Amino acid sequence: MPSPWKIGMFQSMGLMGAWRLPENTSTSFLDVDHWVRMARSLEAAGVDFLFFADDYGYPVVDDAIPDAALRTAAQFPKGDPMAVLPALATVTEKLGLVVTLSTTVEKPPMVARKMATLDHITRGRIGWNIVTGAGQNASARLFGIPLIEHDKRYEIAADHVDLSLKLWEGCWDEGGLVVDRERPMFADPERVREIEHHGPHFDAKGVLTIPPGPQRTPTLFQAGTSAPGRDLAARYAEAVFLAAEPEAMAEQIADIRRRAEAYGRDPRSIKCLVAGTFYVAETEEEALRIRARQSSTRSLEEAAALYAFYTGLDLSGMDPEKPLDPKAGLTQTGRTNVERFLGPNAPTVREILEEFQRNSVMGAPYIGTPEQVVDEAAAVIERIDADGFLVQPDHTGTFESFTALVMPEMRRRGLVAPIEQPAMTLRERLGGGGPHLAPEHPGAAYRSVPAAL
Numbered sequence: 001m002p003s004p005w006k007i008g009m010f011q012s013m014g015l016m017g018a019w020r021l022p023e024n025t026s027t028s029f030l031d032v033d034h035w036v037r038m039a040r041s042l043e044a045a046g047v048d049f050l051f052f053a054d055d056y057g058y059p060v061v062d063d064a065i066p067d068a069a070l071r072t073a074a075q076f077p078k079g080d081p082m083a084v085l086p087a088l089a090t091v092t093e094k095l096g097l098v099v100t101l102s103t104t105v106e107k108p109p110m111v112a113r114k115m116a117t118l119d120h121i122t123r124g125r126i127g128w129n130i131v132t133g134a135g136q137n138a139s140a141r142l143f144g145i146p147l148i149e150h151d152k153r154y155e156i157a158a159d160h161v162d163l164s165l166k167l168w169e170g171c172w173d174e175g176g177l178v179v180d181r182e183r184p185m186f187a188d189p190e191r192v193r194e195i196e197h198h199g200p201h202f203d204a205k206g207v208l209t210i211p212p213g214p215q216r217t218p219t220l221f222q223a224g225t226s227a228p229g230r231d232l233a234a235r236y237a238e239a240v241f242l243a244a245e246p247e248a249m250a251e252q253i254a255d256i257r258r259r260a261e262a263y264g265r266d267p268r269s270i271k272c273l274v275a276g277t278f279y280v281a282e283t284e285e286e287a288l289r290i291r292a293r294q295s296s297t298r299s300l301e302e303a304a305a306l307y308a309f310y311t312g313l314d315l316s317g318m319d320p321e322k323p324l325d326p327k328a329g330l331t332q333t334g335r336t337n338v339e340r341f342l343g344p345n346a347p348t349v350r351e352i353l354e355e356f357q358r359n360s361v362m363g364a365p366y367i368g369t370p371e372q373v374v375d376e377a378a379a380v381i382e383r384i385d386a387d388g389f390l391v392q393p394d395h396t397g398t399f400e401s402f403t404a405l406v407m408p409e410m411r412r413r414g415l416v417a418p419i420e421q422p423a424m425t426l427r428e429r430l431g432g433g434g435p436h437l438a439p440e441h442p443g444a445a446y447r448s449v450p451a452a453l
């Protein structure tokens with residue numbers, strides 16, 4: 001029996017879907033009730049997790065934010081999703097909550113402490129999406145630091161995760177927390193210690209001052225599929241987000257699994273999740289109509305601003321009839337969305353813009369009746385050896401059509417887990433063998449006393 005698909009839902013704390021349409025509700029993104037409603041509805045539908053993308057970037061062209069980015073809200077605005085997570089933890093019991101923190105911007109002890117705290121607050125349902133960060137050119141300007149070159153950002157990321165793992169796994173043994181008021185003994189000095197780390201980018205000596213939560217280490221996600229990104233995923237990730245055409249994703253997944261094996265990990269222990277948008281309705285005509293309605297709201301200037309955000313490249317200043325100059329692949333901002341448009345059948349700049357106008361960073365959407373989209377989804381999963389989906393919001397900014405129409409169809413076919421499941425950690429929900437990191441994960445090597453499972 002193949003294991004059930006894992007289903008996560010994509011949001012960022014900003015405008016989602018086609019925000020200009022009246023039926024879109026994401027303009028309420030600063031209203032906590034908007035998120036509470038969404039989390040409750042996803043939990044009721046038996047979705048595995050809600051993911052919040054995040055970064056400090058926005059489009060920058062010629063050292064300024066383009067007017068188009070402000071007018072069309074291209075990767076702008078963005079609130080901090082960390083602020084809303086505790087509210088969602090209190091109104092749900094089973095839904096995983098996954099959030100991005102960038103290894104380029106945040107320091108390891110900050111990430112370790114925030115995530116360890118959230119592991120308690122969510123009762124073991126927190127996940128960390130490890131990224132070096134989209135929109136790096138903007139983010140570097142904002143923080144007043146030089147833009148760190150692309151591959152070096154990934155070297156920093158590996159060192160960052162290594163130190164964070166030491167803090168989560170190495171400081172507190174099982175039984176380290178005592179809380180005996182009489183003796184007194186809050187923590188047992190024999191079982192709690194400072195770790196030391198002398199890596200290529202981080203030096204640290206210290207202790208994580210709070211005891212481990214149910215998972216110890218948050219469930220580790222990764223996004224960013226340039227070659228060093230895939231390597232980072234293979235070393236540390238328990239789940240990976242991918243977005244591209246199926247052929248490209250098939251290669252990326254095969255590569256991640258190969259590299260994982262070389263790192264001594266079970267390649268199947270990494271859940272590869274395909275980012276996909278579903279336009280679904282009772283009839284195919286209606287689904288096509290919704291898709292057309294959504295498409296009508298995105299202009300070419302918005303597409304150019306979006307492309308600039310992801311890659312640092314200004315397509316509007318290039319010859320529309322030529323493909324990208326191969327040197328574009330050396331951009332020091334994100335590379336995933338440059339590399340996917342290079343090579344033998346490279347599209348022209350005009351075609352790239354049109355593709356971004358249609359689908360932005362996502363592959364082609366799934367459009368049709370519930371039966372049609374699930375047929376197509378099943379074909380993709382099988383063809384590329386993936387483990388599930390990271391569902392993008394539809395034109396409304398949320399997921400009502402997916403939860404009402406697609407989840408039941410997937411469940412009817414036995415493709416996703418039943419709704420009635422006991423509460424468990426996110427790691428277990430995604431198919432991990434227990435609440436803690438698998439023994440072959442590099443983080444497990446930092447435990448001084450093996451964690452009791």
Ligand SMILES: Cc1cc2nc3c(=O)[nH]c(=O)nc-3n(C[C@H](O)[C@H](O)[C@H](O)COP(=O)(O)O)c2cc1C
Nearest residue numbers: 053054100133134223224225226229241334335336
């Ligand atoms: C589904 C999905 C979600 C992502 N979420 C984030 C995110 O929250 N923050 C971020 O900075 N990058 C995110 N990324 C990755 C960026 O798009 C970008 O590829 C990466 O940060 C730069 O790395 P690269 O050079 O390997 O592409 C996501 C990618 C995908 C496919």
